[in-house]
Amino acid sequence: MVSEFNDKVTSRMFSVAQEKANSLKLKITYTCSVPGAYDMPIIVDALLQKSDVDAVVTLGAIIKGQTKHDEVISHAAAQALTDLSIKHKKPVSLGISGPGMQERHAHARIRPVAERAVEAVVKISSELKRIQK
Numbered sequence: 001m002v003s004e005f006n007d008k009v010t011s012r013m014f015s016v017a018q019e020k021a022n023s024l025k026l027k028i029t030y031t032c033s034v035p036g037a038y039d040m041p042i043i044v045d046a047l048l049q050k051s052d053v054d055a056v057v058t059l060g061a062i063i064k065g066q067t068k069h070d071e072v073i074s075h076a077a078a079q080a081l082t083d084l085s086i087k088h089k090k091p092v093s094l095g096i097s098g099p100g101m102q103e104r105h106a107h108a109r110i111r112p113v114a115e116r117a118v119e120a121v122v123k124i125s126s127e128l129k130r131i132q133k
Helices: 007-023 037-048 069-088 103-108 110-131
Strands: 056-063 092-101
Touching (some): 007 056, 007 092, 037 069, 037 092, 056 069, 069 092, 092 110, 103 110
Parallel strands (some): 056 092
Protein backbone atom coordinates (compact mmCIF):
# COMPACT_ATOMS: atom_id res chain seq x y z
CA MET A 1 0.00 0.00 0.00
CA VAL A 2 1.62 3.23 -1.15
CA SER A 3 0.55 6.81 -0.55
CA GLU A 4 0.70 9.03 -3.64
CA PHE A 5 1.15 12.15 -1.52
CA ASN A 6 4.86 13.07 -1.42
CA ASP A 7 5.42 10.77 -4.39
CA LYS A 8 9.11 11.70 -4.73
CA VAL A 9 9.62 9.94 -1.41
CA THR A 10 6.95 7.23 -1.49
CA SER A 11 7.76 5.93 -4.97
CA ARG A 12 11.32 5.33 -3.82
CA MET A 13 10.06 3.72 -0.62
CA PHE A 14 8.01 1.36 -2.77
CA SER A 15 11.06 0.37 -4.83
CA VAL A 16 13.08 -0.31 -1.68
CA ALA A 17 10.22 -2.36 -0.17
CA GLN A 18 9.95 -4.42 -3.37
CA GLU A 19 13.70 -5.11 -3.28
CA LYS A 20 13.46 -6.17 0.36
CA ALA A 21 10.46 -8.42 -0.30
CA ASN A 22 12.27 -10.03 -3.23
CA SER A 23 15.39 -10.62 -1.15
CA LEU A 24 13.21 -12.35 1.48
CA LYS A 25 11.42 -14.35 -1.25
CA LEU A 26 8.04 -12.88 -0.32
CA LYS A 27 5.14 -12.93 -2.74
CA ILE A 28 3.50 -9.56 -3.29
CA THR A 29 -0.09 -10.40 -4.19
CA TYR A 30 -1.52 -6.89 -4.48
CA THR A 31 -0.02 -3.45 -4.95
CA CYS A 32 -2.39 -0.60 -4.14
CA SER A 33 -2.03 3.15 -4.12
CA VAL A 34 -4.10 5.71 -2.28
CA PRO A 35 -4.05 9.52 -2.30
CA GLY A 36 -2.56 9.82 1.19
CA ALA A 37 -1.81 7.97 4.42
CA TYR A 38 -5.20 8.96 5.85
CA ASP A 39 -6.86 7.06 2.97
CA MET A 40 -5.11 3.75 3.65
CA PRO A 41 -7.40 2.09 6.22
CA ILE A 42 -10.34 1.35 3.93
CA ILE A 43 -8.13 -0.37 1.35
CA VAL A 44 -6.13 -2.16 4.05
CA ASP A 45 -9.41 -3.44 5.51
CA ALA A 46 -10.47 -4.81 2.11
CA LEU A 47 -7.06 -6.45 1.59
CA LEU A 48 -7.05 -8.08 5.02
CA GLN A 49 -10.40 -9.71 4.26
CA LYS A 50 -8.84 -11.62 1.37
CA SER A 51 -7.73 -15.18 2.10
CA ASP A 52 -4.62 -14.79 -0.08
CA VAL A 53 -3.34 -11.82 1.96
CA ASP A 54 -1.24 -12.66 5.02
CA ALA A 55 -0.06 -9.12 5.82
CA VAL A 56 -0.05 -5.56 4.52
CA VAL A 57 2.91 -3.20 4.27
CA THR A 58 2.00 0.50 4.30
CA LEU A 59 4.34 3.12 2.87
CA GLY A 60 3.93 6.84 3.22
CA ALA A 61 5.63 10.09 4.16
CA ILE A 62 3.87 12.72 6.21
CA ILE A 63 5.83 15.96 5.97
CA LYS A 64 5.26 18.89 8.31
CA GLY A 65 3.52 21.93 6.92
CA GLN A 66 2.59 25.17 8.61
CA THR A 67 -0.05 23.60 10.85
CA LYS A 68 -0.36 20.47 12.98
CA HIS A 69 -2.25 18.66 10.21
CA ASP A 70 0.64 16.20 9.88
CA GLU A 71 0.15 15.13 13.48
CA VAL A 72 -3.60 14.63 13.06
CA ILE A 73 -3.10 12.52 9.92
CA SER A 74 -0.31 10.45 11.46
CA HIS A 75 -2.20 9.64 14.64
CA ALA A 76 -5.45 8.82 12.83
CA ALA A 77 -3.72 6.57 10.29
CA ALA A 78 -1.63 4.76 12.90
CA GLN A 79 -4.63 4.09 15.15
CA ALA A 80 -6.84 2.90 12.30
CA LEU A 81 -4.13 0.59 10.92
CA THR A 82 -3.47 -0.83 14.39
CA ASP A 83 -7.19 -1.46 14.89
CA LEU A 84 -7.41 -3.28 11.53
CA SER A 85 -4.42 -5.45 12.31
CA ILE A 86 -6.00 -6.52 15.59
CA LYS A 87 -9.46 -6.97 14.02
CA HIS A 88 -8.17 -9.28 11.27
CA LYS A 89 -5.32 -10.83 13.30
CA LYS A 90 -2.92 -10.14 10.46
CA PRO A 91 0.15 -7.87 10.51
CA VAL A 92 -0.06 -4.35 9.13
CA SER A 93 3.25 -2.54 9.22
CA LEU A 94 3.52 1.19 9.76
CA GLY A 95 5.94 2.19 7.02
CA ILE A 96 4.77 5.77 7.26
CA SER A 97 7.43 8.28 8.23
CA GLY A 98 6.45 11.42 10.09
CA PRO A 99 4.98 13.48 11.62
CA GLY A 100 7.10 16.51 12.36
CA MET A 101 9.67 15.93 9.65
CA GLN A 102 10.81 18.14 6.84
CA GLU A 103 11.26 16.87 3.29
CA ARG A 104 15.01 16.34 3.71
CA HIS A 105 14.31 14.08 6.70
CA ALA A 106 11.81 12.09 4.64
CA HIS A 107 14.44 11.43 1.97
CA ALA A 108 16.92 10.24 4.60
CA ARG A 109 14.34 7.77 5.96
CA ILE A 110 13.34 6.15 2.66
CA ARG A 111 15.44 3.00 2.92
CA PRO A 112 15.27 2.31 6.67
CA VAL A 113 11.51 2.87 6.95
CA ALA A 114 10.65 0.83 3.84
CA GLU A 115 12.94 -2.07 4.77
CA ARG A 116 11.71 -2.18 8.36
CA ALA A 117 8.10 -2.14 7.21
CA VAL A 118 8.67 -5.32 5.22
CA GLU A 119 10.78 -6.93 7.94
CA ALA A 120 8.10 -6.15 10.55
CA VAL A 121 5.33 -8.09 8.80
CA VAL A 122 7.64 -11.07 8.37
CA LYS A 123 8.60 -11.08 12.05
CA ILE A 124 5.04 -10.56 13.25
CA SER A 125 3.69 -13.28 10.94
CA SER A 126 6.32 -15.69 12.21
CA GLU A 127 5.55 -14.90 15.83
CA LEU A 128 1.80 -15.25 15.27
CA LYS A 129 2.30 -18.67 13.72
CA ARG A 130 4.52 -19.72 16.61
CA ILE A 131 2.07 -18.78 19.36
CA GLN A 132 -1.04 -20.03 17.55
CA LYS A 133 0.21 -23.62 17.42
